[in-house]
Amino acid sequence: MPRSDLAGKAATPRIARPVPLRESVFEALLELIINGSLHPGQHLAESELAEMLGVSRQPIREALQLLSGEGWVDLHPGHGAFVHAPTAEEADQLLAVRSLLETEAATLAARNRTDEGVARLRALCARGLAAIEADEIDNAVAINSELHATVMELSGNTVLAELAAQVSRRVRWYHTPVARQRGRASWEEHTALIDAIAAGDADRAGEIMKDHTEQTRRLYLSQLGEEEPPQPLPNNRRRKRRAPAPFGG
Amino acid sequence: MPRSDLAGKAATPRIARPVPLRESVFEALLELIINGSLHPGQHLAESELAEMLGVSRQPIREALQLLSGEGWVDLHPGHGAFVHAPTAEEADQLLAVRSLLETEAATLAARNRTDEGVARLRALCARGLAAIEADEIDNAVAINSELHATVMELSGNTVLAELAAQVSRRVRWYHTPVARQRGRASWEEHTALIDAIAAGDADRAGEIMKDHTEQTRRLYLSQLGEEEPPQPLPNNRRRKRRAPAPFGG
DNA sequence: AGACTGTATGCTGTAGGCAGTTGACCAAAA
DNA sequence: TTTTGGTCAACTGCCTACAGCATACAGTCT
Numbered sequence A, B: 001m002p003r004s005d006l007a008g009k010a011a012t013p014r015i016a017r018p019v020p021l022r023e024s025v026f027e028a029l030l031e032l033i034i035n036g037s038l039h040p041g042q043h044l045a046e047s048e049l050a051e052m053l054g055v056s057r058q059p060i061r062e063a064l065q066l067l068s069g070e071g072w073v074d075l076h077p078g079h080g081a082f083v084h085a086p087t088a089e090e091a092d093q094l095l096a097v098r099s100l101l102e103t104e105a106a107t108l109a110a111r112n113r114t115d116e117g118v119a120r121l122r123a124l125c126a127r128g129l130a131a132i133e134a135d136e137i138d139n140a141v142a143i144n145s146e147l148h149a150t151v152m153e154l155s156g157n158t159v160l161a162e163l164a165a166q167v168s169r170r171v172r173w174y175h176t177p178v179a180r181q182r183g184r185a186s187w188e189e190h191t192a193l194i195d196a197i198a199a200g201d202a203d204r205a206g207e208i209m210k211d212h213t214e215q216t217r218r219l220y221l222s223q224l225g226e227e228e229p230p231q232p233l234p235n236n237r238r239r240k241r242r243a244p245a246p247f248g249g
Numbered sequence C: 001a002g003a004c005t006g007t008a009t010g011c012t013g014t015a016g017g018c019a020g021t022t023g024a025c026c027a028a029a030a
Numbered sequence D: 001t002t003t004t005g006g007t008c009a010a011c012t013g014c015c016t017a018c019a020g021c022a023t024a025c026a027g028t029c030t
Helices: A021-034 A046-053 A057-069 A088-111 A115-133 A137-155 A158-179 A183-198 A202-226 B021-034 B046-053 B057-069 B088-111 B115-133 B137-155 B158-179 B183-198 B202-226
Strands: A073-076 A080-083 B073-076 B080-083
Touching: A021 A046, A021 A057, A046 A057, A057 A073, A057 A080, A057 B057, A088 A137, A088 A158, A088 A183, A088 A202, A088 B088, A088 B158, A115 A137, A115 A183, A137 A158, A137 A183, A158 B088, A158 B158, A183 A202, B021 B046, B021 B057, B046 B057, B057 B073, B057 B080, B088 B137, B088 B158, B088 B183, B088 B202, B115 B137, B115 B183, B137 B158, B137 B183, B183 B202
Parallel strands: none
Antiparallel strands: A073 A080, B073 B080
């Protein structure tokens, strides 16, 4: 039946079909939000975004719904979309949840470990340390996410991994500035974590991951006092004439 | 300045503005999916749904995006929406995650407990037991969700609560048949849980909740062998002439 | 002078419509 | 018989258009 099992070739990355506009818009808006071009609390008028990005309102609306699903914007029926204004409390809760999910993942990963998986972790860890040595912070941050994602994958719980991915994306909003601070220490903890996983010591792996994530959480909280990161600006400044009320008091 | 402070009347429940169509559609489709009218794997043609529900395609699209965000349907660009086909493995993972989140919530709730909160829990528990006595299963199930939601609320972590709510909704897909089985035992565990929370014993509260949720998880798994609940039907049966391939192999 | 009411304007929610693409069906060729 | 090419229907993606509502502004009355 399979005359030439092309289907089994696996590594075919399923040719690049034109990415749906909504996703491009999603990426574009996300970038604008993260880099601060769109201020927290700012009202996002569909027509305006549509004109700005050169598309119609439809893909804009769909992108806004996606963004809303991930907590980047708040959708208020009849009033439109507003850039989410994160609070310190929310950040703390987010980091707490992240800690919880990551800890569980580490525990499970230690139980389900495979030689191949451990090898991948070690490779990532080596690359991460190298990046730190070379002072390539951005690179190190990227490798860090990859490492945590790999632990998630090794946990074997897809649902857990997806949820954690969602949380991690939101954490990114705050995480970036923090990450620069605890470079080396973080990677030494990673090494210990991988050792625990390799040894199949679930409890220790969980313990280490818990300390590891709680550490960044604490660091973030201590940083809060110094500088409010995503500054909740007094908002509007860009409306042509009229600024919409914060409505529904 | 406020000559008659109507604004201060507080108890004005902010008049019922017409719910956006997308949300009504969302609810309608969700109901159809949960009660099985729409089979797992079934292709959802926008035009068809639009005609069926008597609205245009726009709100349908938006509702589908929402459903996709919560894992009820899978969106495949260029091919449309398909009812998500849950597997036994996914159900298990979902229940595991739920257990994790609920356990954490119980622990936190015990730490942040308030007399008012404990009172609400006890009231709910009493109502739940009454419902069980009266054999009002559906009612008991509803109160059960409310009780768990309240524990979440008492945890004080909004992010955790939202995530758990999302997971719980998905669990509902499987949960319904299971719930009927372990009526009384479940509510006795609830009583113990509330006692632990009231006593501020975080560890014990967490422990009880863990056992409680793992219990339902086990029960579900054991039920799986007997009858595949959301039957992954061979799918199509409704296309007028042509059945779309499961595409993209 | 202050407050209230009528009017204008911008925005969202929804509908309808068109073009491009996908996949199925069918016929012809190897 | 198997394969190859063509044809067609259906569906998604996207755009444009319209109706209703909310807010801001201005005029008017007390």
